[in-house]
Amino acid sequence: MPPAPPHTPAPVPAHTPRIDPRHSCFQLSVRPSAIHRWGVYAEQFIPRGRKVIEYTGERCNRRETARRAARALNYMFTISSYWALDGSVGGSGAEFINHSCDPNIRGWICKGHILYMAQRDIQPGEELTIDYHFDPDVEEVNCTCGAANCRGTINVKPRPSGSGRRAKASKRKKPPLRNA
Secondary structure, X not given: OOOOOOOXXXXXXXXXXXXXXXXXXXXXXXXXXXXXXXXXXXXXXXXXXXXXXXXXXXXXXXXXXHHHHOOOOOEEEEOOOOOEEEOOOOOOOXXXXXXXXXXXXXXXXXXXXXXXXXOOOEOOOOEOEEOOOEOOOOOOOEOOOOOOOOOOEOEOOOOOOOOOOOOOOOOOOOOEEEOO
16 A cells, blocks of 8 residues: 655635725725735825824834844834834734835824825825835845836935034934835
């Protein structure tokens, strides 16, 4: 009698990401993106200055954030020097918003919440994008946004040294630590 074939696990069905309507102020959908993997798309007109969606996820301290950020794909968004949200656990769908050097939304941190706000009017069918502003001192991540003003990297370019002027402290909150 021949040996039994090794057990082969059943194929895992493909999971299509979704938007949690409890955290979205507009009709949005998740679809494949030309920028990277999945993208979030407006299904209705979104006026400039309006809240679009809240970025949600599991709150992680610095140590846990560093551990999770080492994964090949991660959806970490830094809130402060100590806390970050992991959108892969309890995420609203905002974690699938891709980077662009010419974004149509921006992140705003308010009382521990991450709100994504429309920077300009957004038309139905348009992909939502945000500038991740990865620090220049972390490993460089190539950008595939395709914007006319693409800087070629998701990382912010360092300021040239010796410019004679002292760099201003940024009031911008830290960007997401995301390799999605």
